[in-house]
Amino acid sequence: MDAFDVLVIGGGPAGYVAAIRAAQLGFKTACVDAFERNGKASLGGTCLNVGCIPSKAMLDSSEKFEMITHEADEHGIVVDGARVDLNKMLARKDAVVDKLTGGIQFLFKKNKIKSYHGYGRLVRREGDAWIVDAAGEEVSAKNVIVATGSNPRALPLAPFGGHIVENSGALALTEVPQRLGVIGAGVIGVELGSVWRRLGAQVTVLEALPGFLLPADDAVSKEALKHLKKQGLDFHFSVNVKDVQQSDAGVTVTYEENGQSVTAQFDKLIVSIGRVPNTQGLGAQDVGLTLDERGFVKIDDHYRTNLPGVYAIGDVVGGAMLAHKAEDEGVAVAEIIAGQAGHVNYDAIPWVIYTSPEIAWVGLTEQGAKAQGLEVRTGQFPFAANGRALGHNDSRGFVKVVADAKSDKILGVHMVGPNVSELIAEAVSVMEFGGSAEDLARTVHAHPTLSEAVKEAALAVDKRALHA
Numbered sequence: 001m002d003a004f005d006v007l008v009i010g011g012g013p014a015g016y017v018a019a020i021r022a023a024q025l026g027f028k029t030a031c032v033d034a035f036e037r038n039g040k041a042s043l044g045g046t047c048l049n050v051g052c053i054p055s056k057a058m059l060d061s062s063e064k065f066e067m068i069t070h071e072a073d074e075h076g077i078v079v080d081g082a083r084v085d086l087n088k089m090l091a092r093k094d095a096v097v098d099k100l101t102g103g104i105q106f107l108f109k110k111n112k113i114k115s116y117h118g119y120g121r122l123v124r125r126e127g128d129a130w131i132v133d134a135a136g137e138e139v140s141a142k143n144v145i146v147a148t149g150s151n152p153r154a155l156p157l158a159p160f161g162g163h164i165v166e167n168s169g170a171l172a173l174t175e176v177p178q179r180l181g182v183i184g185a186g187v188i189g190v191e192l193g194s195v196w197r198r199l200g201a202q203v204t205v206l207e208a209l210p211g212f213l214l215p216a217d218d219a220v221s222k223e224a225l226k227h228l229k230k231q232g233l234d235f236h237f238s239v240n241v242k243d244v245q246q247s248d249a250g251v252t253v254t255y256e257e258n259g260q261s262v263t264a265q266f267d268k269l270i271v272s273i274g275r276v277p278n279t280q281g282l283g284a285q286d287v288g289l290t291l292d293e294r295g296f297v298k299i300d301d302h303y304r305t306n307l308p309g310v311y312a313i314g315d316v317v318g319g320a321m322l323a324h325k326a327e328d329e330g331v332a333v334a335e336i337i338a339g340q341a342g343h344v345n346y347d348a349i350p351w352v353i354y355t356s357p358e359i360a361w362v363g364l365t366e367q368g369a370k371a372q373g374l375e376v377r378t379g380q381f382p383f384a385a386n387g388r389a390l391g392h393n394d395s396r397g398f399v400k401v402v403a404d405a406k407s408d409k410i411l412g413v414h415m416v417g418p419n420v421s422e423l424i425a426e427a428v429s430v431m432e433f434g435g436s437a438e439d440l441a442r443t444v445h446a447h448p449t450l451s452e453a454v455k456e457a458a459l460a461v462d463k464r465a466l467h468a
């Protein structure tokens with residue numbers, strides 16, 4: 001029987017990173033992963049195969065099309081007859097995925113990590129090790145890291161299949177639907193809704209809650225919603241979906257809105273109402289692994305489950321379902337197993353939504369800070385006053401800094417605008433070091449860059465923005 005120091009179950013961002021870090025720390029490491037793409041093993045989990053990476057590839061392609069058809073003219077570029085070759089666009093997306101998933105295979109080889117393709121199931125404890133069924137083969141491991149991720153949550157009224165799709169189906173539609181319905185105005189709903197809207201679909205988004213992107217700062221969600229609506233996304237809030245019927249032609253959704261019953265016809269329907277933890281095939285019940293009432297693996301603040309030598313990280317333990325949070329937990333847990341002080345700073349985890357304009361934030365919103373009884377000062381700077389944004393022909397949105405009124409420590413930074421997915425990294429670093437708005441304001445930022453808006457928003461906390 002093969003014996004390992006560390007066996008990771010799940011090869012997504014949590015699991016593959018944990019395996020690499022464990023191997024770097026000198027552990028004999030293996031990873032068992034069941035994901036299949038086109039009938040073949042494919043490491044990287046949801047993120048690389050059917051999530052973050054392919055969706056960004058499609059967001060980029062569709063945004064280029066939008067730029068060529070709607071904006072090129074303003075730059076003085078004349079383009080006639082631009083059209084979408086969807087097969088080619090999808091093939092490029094698939095090639096990006098192939099490259100990255102293959103890259104993990106290469107990293108596993110380089111780090112001498114043994115890879116098993118299939119389910120990993122905890123079988124029994126023998127001495128100081130676990131016996132795990134790794135894709136049908138029993139192996140032993142002193143430490144097991146459960147990193148089995150999450151699955152899309154289905155709406156009981158509208159099970160996935162046919163014209164009703166989740167993230168992976170929505171990234172592989174073979175033609176642009178004329179009418180696309182989206183249930184859930186969360187991250188997936190607005191990102192994938194944006195892709196198909198840009199490619200020509202009429203997109204209707206049905207959301208149960210009364211407002212848009214409630215976890216974001218109010219100013220950001222308001223600004224983002226304004227732009228998304230302007231692009232033609234048709235949002236309906238406080239909606240109660242009552243019935244979903246599928247036929248060969250498409251999907252009929254009946255919902256209640258403002259006390260009225262409305263029936264809408266769609267060619268395709270994306271259901272993006274959150275994700276549920278995936279503990280399928282893990283043998284959790286047989287070995288007595290404790291799950292919480294929502295099915296997440298229960299852990300302490302060192303990622304330890306109730307079973308000795310069994311740890312859990314990533315989407316399967318709950319919290320923010322973000323690949324970068326999962327990756328950092330992967331590093332931390334491997335270091336903890338090695339007796340080091342592995343740690344994740346949950347107060348400085350960035351959120352990014354890849355719409356146009358992009359949305360990004362880190363830390364507390366102004367409303368959240370006030371609800372905690374904190375006294376805050378805020379500074380906001382519009383991209384409309386940023387030279388580089390004007391040069392880009394995209395000056396939508398702003399940067400907003402929330403700082404503690406007494407200490408000036410940055411509590412949160414909130415952005416909507418061009419390239420804010422990249423700009424947020426600076427704010428995360430400053431917060432990681434416990435920096436103040438003054439620190440950010442006194443940092444020299446290259447001119448002309450979008451990043452100057454971050455500096456100006458920090459200056460605005462003290463009412464000394466220079467260019468607004």
Ligand SMILES: NC(=O)c1ccc[n+]([C@@H]2O[C@H](COP(=O)([O-])OP(=O)(O)OC[C@H]3O[C@@H](n4cnc5c(N)ncnc54)[C@H](O)[C@@H]3O)[C@@H](O)[C@H]2O)c1
Pocket residue numbers: 052155183184185186187188189191206207208209239241271272273274275320321322351352353354
């Ligand atoms: N850019 C990114 O970081 C990124 C991209 C994609 C997905 N993700 C993550 O994947 C996870 C899943 O994404 P998601 O968009 O499915 O979930 P989400 O939690 O972001 O949004 C789900 C939305 O569906 C709504 N909803 C729930 N039930 C509903 C119902 N019956 N009718 C109408 N609306 C309903 C919720 O109120 C919520 O607004 C999230 O945790 C997200 O953070 C992140």
